[in-house]
Amino acid sequence: MTIETRLAETLSAIPDIGARAAPPRFKDGRASLMLDVGGLGETGRNALEAAIRGALLALPEVAEVRIFQTAERRGRRIIAVGSGKGGVGKSTVSANLALALARQGRKVGLVDADIYGPSQPRLLATEGMRPMAKGQQLEPVMSPHGFPMLSMGQLVEPGKAIAWRGPMAGNALGQLIDADWGDTEILVVDLPPGTGDVQLSMIQKHKPAGAVIISTPQDLALIDATRAIDLFASAGVPIIGLVENMSGYACPHCGETSDPFGSGGAQSAAMDMRLPFLGRIPLAMAIREASDAGTLAQVAAFEGIAAELGHWLENKDAADV
């Protein structure tokens, strides 16, 4: 058993610790960990910290314990999914990414902020499910995929389009993001396509921890993706990386792979811009059919991108310690 495992086991035996402590790190006799003290008073914080310190110092390898209390910093993290233009598969990727993160064991929720065409209720098979209000707060709807979601589409009468203006859209999004998400750690936010004022004010107001940009391999889509990257950069939001969607088409009949939109364009654009490339997703009939049916197609590519995103989050956690 590694020392890290023993540290984690020792921690888990402490009463009231719940999920408050991140897995400790260990180096040169020093154990360090982040402790979420949100909701605890000073006495509770001190008691918990003393209990952790005592338990870890009882291990012979541990000479020093560093505890970082993180009530403010380790809040829920927003991962924004954006694209320079519509129709590149931003909603499809958001939904599948949320599912893959949930399968990694992360507590994830999804917000559909796409005011122009909210498609998550269909993708996540929650059409017709209206969120309830608990006091001033909305209660997210539980999707059959095992994670909660809320959509702009659920704030209006079904079938009724609404011409959202900037401030209205901003308020509506605020209601979705500030809903009662419980212990959700990661909120994947499917942003409206494009790079206008609505998107900018959403980003500025809700400060995502990072952004994932979706593009198809075409030059024009890539130029639009660059605009989306600039938009996030102007708001100080780090780009987690670029995803190339609809990359290569495997014919279900003859098996031959072709590239209707070209291929590899987003990867080389990412390299040019010194941005991480998170992966490519093939143009696949199964993905479109599963999206229409609300079943989500778990193609391996989504798992790979979620794993990259998981690493990014872990590195960010480590950097915050």
Ligand SMILES: Nc1ncnc2c1ncn2[C@@H]1O[C@H](COP(=O)(O)OP(=O)(O)OP(=O)(O)O)[C@@H](O)[C@H]1O
């Ligand atoms: N990799 C893929 N393979 C096959 N079909 C796909 C793929 N990605 C997306 N699609 C299909 O393309 C269409 C557009 O996708 P989606 O709605 O996710 O795009 P979007 O960027 O969110 O668009 P909008 O901005 O208009 O909401 C959908 O019918 C979806 O099922």
